[in-house]
Amino acid sequence: MRYLVTGGAGFVGSHVVLALLDAGHTVAVLDNFSTGHHDAVPVGVQVHDIDLIDYKATARIVAQESWDAVLHFAALSLVGASMQDPFFYLRQNYLTSMNLIQACVDHGVKKFVFSSTAALFGGPERSTPIAETALIQPSSPYGESKFMIERVLHWADQIYGLKSACLRYFNAAGADHKGRAGEDHRPETHLIPRAIDAVLDRGPALKLFGLDYPTRDGSCVRDYIHVTDLAEAHIRILDYINARSVVYNLGNGHGYSNLEVIQSVERVSGRKVPWEPAERRQGDSATLVADSTTLRRETGWLPRWGELDKIVETAFIWRQNNAGGYKA
Structure with missing residues (x-):
C-alpha cells in the first residue's frame, strides 16, 4: 500500500x-x-x-x-x-x-x-x-x-x-525499542523526557505542576x-x-500519577530525580485514563509495552544515547 x-x-x-x-x-x-x-x-x-x-x-x-x-x-x-x-x-x-x-x-x-x-x-x-x-x-x-x-x-x-x-x-x-526514533520536542514539555533530562543533569530541576489535585497522591494521573x-x-x-x-x-487503560512517573524514572536510571513543586497549569485535568475496550474488541489490538517501567526504559535509553536529540 x-x-x-x-x-x-x-x-x-x-x-x-x-x-x-x-x-x-x-x-x-x-x-x-x-x-x-x-x-x-x-x-x-x-x-x-x-x-x-x-x-x-x-x-x-x-x-x-x-x-x-x-x-x-x-x-x-x-x-x-x-x-x-x-x-x-x-x-x-x-x-x-x-x-x-x-x-x-x-x-x-x-x-x-x-x-x-x-x-x-x-x-x-x-x-x-x-x-x-x-x-x-x-x-x-x-x-x-x-x-x-x-x-x-x-x-x-x-x-x-x-x-x-x-x-x-x-x-x-517511550521510544522505538530498536533505537531508530525517540521523543525530541523543542522546548520539551512532556513529563517523562523532562524527568530524564533532570536525572541526567541536562537541565534544571523538574517542575511538577500541581500537587493539590483530587488524586491518590495529589498529582495528575495520566494513561501512558x-x-x-x-x-x-x-x-x-x-x-x-x-x-x-x-x-x-x-490508551493502556492504566493511570499513573506524575509522582509515580518520577519514581519509575528513578528505578530505571538508579538515580534520584531533582524536582520541585509548581503551580497548576491552566487546562490540565486531574485524571485522564482510557477505556480502549472498543478498539481491542473490534481490531484485536493489545499493547505489548504497557508497563510504565518499560515505557520509561525505552525513553531513557534513547535520550541517553542521543544527548542533543536529533541533529536536524
Missing part, C-alpha cells in the same frame, strides 16, 4: 512511519518541519516540505499519487500554549486540517486516519476510565480544535464518503501508551475503515 503521513517527522508520526515501513508499505512524509526533525525520517522515504496552510501546495502533493490512505499527525499540540494563544491554535489546527481533508476529497482518497486527543474529555463531568461515549468537554483550545476536526471528518463521510478513523490518544511516550503500541494500532485500524468510519480511544 501507499500512504501519505503528515507530520511524519514528529514524535508519533515518525514512529508510525517506521511501523508502516516494517509492515512492507510505501510511505511519503509531508511536514513543514516547524517542530519535526529531518533526521527523524528514515533514509529513502520521500519527503515533501510543505505547510498544510497552503491549500494549493497540499492538493498538489495529494494529487501526485493514488494514496491508499492519508494519516494526519501534523498539528500544534501544547495545551498550555493553546491557553495563551487560543485563536492561533484554533485557526491553525482547523484550517490546516480542513485543507488536507478537502484535498483528499477532491483527489479521490478513500481513507483518512486522524490523530485526535484525550483532551476532548478535559472537563470535570465524566467518569474514569473514559469511553468513546463520554461527554465531549474540552478544557483547552487545543482539545477544542481537535473536536472541530472530528466534526469535519463526520461530514466528509456523510457527504463525500471519506472513511476516517479518529484516534483519541492518551499520553504517547508506548508510542510503538500506538503506531501498531494504526496498522490494524487501517483495515477497519473500508466500509465505515470509526472513533477509538487509544
Whole structure:
C-alpha cells in the first residue's frame, strides 16, 4: 500500500512511519518541519516540505499519487500554549486540517486516519476510565480544535464518503525499542523526557505542576501508551475503515500519577530525580485514563509495552544515547 503521513517527522508520526515501513508499505512524509526533525525520517522515504496552510501546495502533493490512505499527525499540540494563544491554535489546527481533508476529497482518497486527543474529555463531568461515549468537554483550545476536526471528518463521510478513523490518544511516550526514533520536542514539555533530562543533569530541576489535585497522591494521573503500541494500532485500524468510519480511544487503560512517573524514572536510571513543586497549569485535568475496550474488541489490538517501567526504559535509553536529540 501507499500512504501519505503528515507530520511524519514528529514524535508519533515518525514512529508510525517506521511501523508502516516494517509492515512492507510505501510511505511519503509531508511536514513543514516547524517542530519535526529531518533526521527523524528514515533514509529513502520521500519527503515533501510543505505547510498544510497552503491549500494549493497540499492538493498538489495529494494529487501526485493514488494514496491508499492519508494519516494526519501534523498539528500544534501544547495545551498550555493553546491557553495563551487560543485563536492561533484554533485557526491553525482547523484550517490546516480542513485543507488536507478537502484535498483528499477532491483527489479521490478513500481513507483518512486522524490523530485526535484525550483532551476532548478535559472537563470535570465524566467518569474514569473514559469511553468513546463520554461527554465531549474540552478544557483547552487545543482539545477544542481537535473536536472541530472530528466534526469535519463526520461530514466528509456523510457527504463525500471519506472513511476516517479518529484516534483519541492518551499520553504517547517511550521510544522505538530498536533505537531508530525517540521523543525530541523543542522546548520539551512532556513529563517523562523532562524527568530524564533532570536525572541526567541536562537541565534544571523538574517542575511538577500541581500537587493539590483530587488524586491518590495529589498529582495528575495520566494513561501512558508506548508510542510503538500506538503506531501498531494504526496498522490494524487501517483495515477497519473500508466500509465505515470509526472513533477509538487509544490508551493502556492504566493511570499513573506524575509522582509515580518520577519514581519509575528513578528505578530505571538508579538515580534520584531533582524536582520541585509548581503551580497548576491552566487546562490540565486531574485524571485522564482510557477505556480502549472498543478498539481491542473490534481490531484485536493489545499493547505489548504497557508497563510504565518499560515505557520509561525505552525513553531513557534513547535520550541517553542521543544527548542533543536529533541533529536536524
